[in-house]
Amino acid sequence: GAGVSQSPRYKVAKRGQDVALRCDPISGHVSLFWYQQALGQGPEFLTYFQNEAQLDKSGLPSDRFFAERPEGSVSTLKIQRTQQEDSAVYLCASSSVGFVRGEQYFGPGTRLTVT
Amino acid sequence: AQSVSQHNHHVILSEAASLELGCNYSYGGTVNLFWYVQYPGQHLQLLLKYFSGDPLVKGIKGFEAEFIKSKFSFNLRKPSVQWSDTAEYFCAVMREYGNKLVFGAGTILRVKS
Numbered sequence: 093g094a095g096v097s098q099s100p101r102y103k104v105a106k107r108g109q110d111v112a113l114r115c116d117p118i119s120g121h122v123s124l125f126w127y128q129q130a131l132g133q134g135p136e137f138l139t140y141f142q143n144e145a146q147l148d149k150s151g152l153p154s155d156r157f158f159a160e161r162p163e164g165s166v167s168t169l170k171i172q173r174t175q176q177e178d179s180a181v182y183l184c185a186s187s188s189v190g191f192v193r194g195e196q197y198f199g200p201g202t203r204l205t206v207t
Numbered sequence: 208a209q210s211v212s213q214h215n216h217h218v219i220l221s222e223a224a225s226l227e228l229g230c231n232y233s234y235g236g237t238v239n240l241f242w243y244v245q246y247p248g249q250h251l252q253l254l255l256k257y258f259s260g261d262p263l264v265k266g267i268k269g270f271e272a273e274f275i276k277s278k279f280s281f282n283l284r285k286p287s288v289q290w291s292d293t294a295e296y297f298c299a300v301m302r303e304y305g306n307k308l309v310f311g312a313g314t315i316l317r318v319k320s
Binding site for chain 1: 250297299308310311
């Protein structure tokens with residue numbers, strides 16, 4: 093069965109460029125999460141959607157980071173004016189229920205390298 | 208704010224050795240606890256979880272974890288590891304009725320055949 097998919101899998105951006113990372117959650121999953129994983133670290137929460145509503149964006153590191161999920165399915169994480177410290181793997185996860193008791197299913201991630 | 212500490216970043220074991228990976232969290236309220244595993248080249252996947260009830264939780268592939276509330280710990284164990292257990296293991300915590308997982312830094316386990 094189809095799991096969470098993310099594209100692109102790898103992205104190289106020059107400092108100052110804008111990037112857009114896409115997440116396709118498991119069909120029908122209500123909740124969608126974005127995490128950032130720096131090298132040698134565990135994933136860190138960025139933001140959370142329930143359907144199309146962004147209920148928590150407390151983890152977004154700056155106003156250069158923006159996420160949307162306009163139709164409650166596919167989500168896009170956009171990073172404007174990328175900086176070297178944005179280099180990381182960006183993980184998307186989805187869950188079938190509104191909050192915590194549902195397992196979060198993770199995608200393969202997008203590895204972003206900012207040069 | 209919650210935080211999770213995993214005591215060992217790298218562990219090397221021989222096949223059939225016993226495994227225990229330490230995990231401590233800091234949060235005074237009720238939490239839900241998780242262990243995730245990432246096999247080489249694969250996605251993060253759930254190994255086991257604790258919400259309530261019996262503090263000894265059994266997961267997939269013979270793994271288990273014990274929640275000790277007084278020690279704020281949720282250590283992962285396996286009596287006899289196999290080469291196929293080579294992976295990175297992440298402990299994570301979520302406050303009750305929360306929405307975000309807080310992960311530890313991970314432990315890379317290498318099992319020598």
